[in-house]
Amino acid sequence: MAQTTETPARTPDGPAPRTPRAPRTPRFHRAWFVAAVTFVTIIGAAAFASLPGLLIEPLHDEFDWSRGTIGFAVSVNLALYGLTAPFAAALMDRFGIRRVVAVALTIISVGSLLTVWMTAAWQLVLFWGVLVGLGSGSMALSFAATVTNRWFVARRGLVTGILTAAGASGQLVFLPLLSWLVEHHGWRPAAVTVALAALAVVPFVWLLLRDHPADVGLAPYGGGYAEKPAPVTGAARRAVTVLFKAARTGPFWLLAGTFAICGASTNGLVKTHFVPAAHDHGMPVTAAAGLLAVIGVFDVVGTIASGWFTDRFEARRLLAVYYALRGVSLLFLPMLLAPTVHPPMLFFIVFYGLDWVATVPPTIALCREHYGEDSAIVFGWVLASHQVGAAVVAFAGGVARDVFGSYDVVWYASGALCAAAALMALVIRRTRTEPLPSAGA
Numbered sequence: 001m002a003q004t005t006e007t008p009a010r011t012p013d014g015p016a017p018r019t020p021r022a023p024r025t026p027r028f029h030r031a032w033f034v035a036a037v038t039f040v041t042i043i044g045a046a047a048f049a050s051l052p053g054l055l056i057e058p059l060h061d062e063f064d065w066s067r068g069t070i071g072f073a074v075s076v077n078l079a080l081y082g083l084t085a086p087f088a089a090a091l092m093d094r095f096g097i098r099r100v101v102a103v104a105l106t107i108i109s110v111g112s113l114l115t116v117w118m119t120a121a122w123q124l125v126l127f128w129g130v131l132v133g134l135g136s137g138s139m140a141l142s143f144a145a146t147v148t149n150r151w152f153v154a155r156r157g158l159v160t161g162i163l164t165a166a167g168a169s170g171q172l173v174f175l176p177l178l179s180w181l182v183e184h185h186g187w188r189p190a191a192v193t194v195a196l197a198a199l200a201v202v203p204f205v206w207l208l209l210r211d212h213p214a215d216v217g218l219a220p221y222g223g224g225y226a227e228k229p230a231p232v233t234g235a236a237r238r239a240v241t242v243l244f245k246a247a248r249t250g251p252f253w254l255l256a257g258t259f260a261i262c263g264a265s266t267n268g269l270v271k272t273h274f275v276p277a278a279h280d281h282g283m284p285v286t287a288a289a290g291l292l293a294v295i296g297v298f299d300v301v302g303t304i305a306s307g308w309f310t311d312r313f314e315a316r317r318l319l320a321v322y323y324a325l326r327g328v329s330l331l332f333l334p335m336l337l338a339p340t341v342h343p344p345m346l347f348f349i350v351f352y353g354l355d356w357v358a359t360v361p362p363t364i365a366l367c368r369e370h371y372g373e374d375s376a377i378v379f380g381w382v383l384a385s386h387q388v389g390a391a392v393v394a395f396a397g398g399v400a401r402d403v404f405g406s407y408d409v410v411w412y413a414s415g416a417l418c419a420a421a422a423l424m425a426l427v428i429r430r431t432r433t434e435p436l437p438s439a440g441a
Contacts, residue, residue: 030213031151031221035159037208038147041101042139042166043173044201048108048132048194052077053275054179054289056398058187059124067276069121071398074272075391076129077136078263082387084137086380090239091138092146096211104138105198105205107131113195116188135198137387145364145376150212154222156368157361161307164360165300175296179275179289242377251370254428255363255382258319260389261421262359265326265414267386268393270295270352277407282339291341291349298353306358315362315369319425322362326355327418334408366428 052074059070091100111131118124144163152159174197181190213220214228246252271292278288309318329352336345367382368375397410 029221030210030216030218033208034147034151034210035163037204038144038163039166041105041201041205041209042144042163043170044105044197044204048112048136048198051112051178051190051194052128052394053272053292054175054182054190054285055187056272056276057279057285058182062187063119063121065121065124067398067401068395069398070124071272071395073121073124073129075268075395076125077133077391078267078387078394079391080130080133080387081137082263082384082390084134085383085387086239086243086377087236088138088143089146089376089380090236090242092143092211093238097143097146098205098209098211100138101143101209102202102205104135105202107135108139109135109195109199111135112191112198115191145367145379148364149368149376150220152221152223155311157307157310157365158304159307160361160364161304161310164307164357165303167357170296175289175293176286179286183284183286239377239380242374243381246371246374246378246381249370251366251428252378252382254424255366256385258323258421258424259359259363259382259386261323261417262357262363263386263388263390264393265330265418266356266390268390269330269397269410269414272390272394273397273401273407273410276401278337280401280406281337283337283341287341291345294346294349295353295356298350299356302354302356302358303360305354307361310361310365315365316425316428318362319359319366319428320422322355322358323418323421323425326352327415327422329355329415330411330418331415334411370429 056067056070059065060067088100088104108131111127114127114131115124118127144160144166148156148159148163174193178190178193181187181193210216212228214226219225274292275285275288278291279285306318306322329348333348336342336348338345363382364375364379367379371378393410393414397407400410401407
């Protein structure tokens with residue numbers, strides 16, 4: 001950064017020594033540019049998350065696979081998404097954000113593209129479940145948490161909310177397009193679109209993203225300058241070690257339990273089964289997908305607002321309110337499904353959308369509060385529980401539809417689980433920082 005100097009004063013012995021001014025603080029900190037690139041990257045990768053709910057009926061019709069079989073492939077995807085996240089956070093500490101994210105996007109693209117030629121259910125599990133699951137897990141919310149922890153000290157809650165909302169923004173961008181493609185041209189062009197969208201983001205990541213503020217000689221936004229830490233070796237071992245340490249503390253299990261219910265009531269239930277459930281009641285697929293896109297609109301608003309609230313209010317109380325409101329809304333949903341979109345359904349969409357992933361900023365804040373420098377990896381494991389919960393309900397929802405002929409029992413069960421999550425959030429210890437125990441403790 002350029003420095004300016006004062007004009008030297010005169011003394012009887014000649015010019016006085018020059019006194020340099022302090023470096024100027026840039027009006028636009030580079031951290032916001034990194035956050036913007038991260039936002040665009042998550043949007044580009046969000047296409048894969050928009051597709052599963054649109055694939056259930058077309059795959060069932062073309063291959064005569066049961067909804068439980070298709071739901072199993074989606075559940076493998078969701079589970080690997082979560083289980084990969086903590087290792088991805090550790091790999092980012094070892095190899096850098098750019099390399100890990102670029103490879104992950106490439107894997108997503110390959111896995112999605114290969115589904116175009118599949119002819120058997122095991123190939124759906126392998127391509128969409130395993131490959132896309134592994135790639136998307138490395139693009140999980142631990143990516144946003146790592147960027148936020150490295151580049152921001154001030155405004156962390158707000159930035160976390162913005163980056164979390166990027167996934168919803170991607171849903172908003174891709175859902176109408178993908179549903180139109182599925183409706184008019186079949187599911188294969190939609191899978192190709194997902195592959196191209198993920199691949200198109202790779203150059204942005206490689207050329208524009210930076211791993212650490214010290215790479216460009218800056219301090220984090222709102223903090224003091226710190227040298228870039230040396231690469232951390234043994235990424236897998238570190239991820240497992242952090243898990244075992246965190247598992248010996250109470251807040252970890254409460255956060256993991258509440259976030260498992262969060263995943264069950266969002267990705268596993270609504271994102272996977274809302275479109276086919278609405279279609280069961282006579283609603284066109286494009287209309288149901290449009291409602292999910294509207295959820296994405298209000299999710300952006302709700303998540304950014306949640307980040308703002310997290311900077312100002314107690315995180316555990318925010319979580320309790322979010323889960324309680326979500327549970328109430330899900331209990332009413334079976335009564336709202338109909339062939340056409342009516343005002344009560346629109347009210348549900350807006351209400352539920354504001355709450356969709358509003359839980360993420362306070363959950364990350366609680367991980368940071370209790371686990372310090374290991375918080376990104378701990379959050380990765382908490383996110384793993386989120387995706388395991390989502391995976392269970394993605395599979396169970398398909399089986400319930402095959403057995404009972406409707407999704408009603410799953411909506412009611414998820415509403416009850418959200419009430420339990422609200423109570424669990426209130427049990428999390430207050431402001432006391434709880435460091436991870438040492439390896440020998």
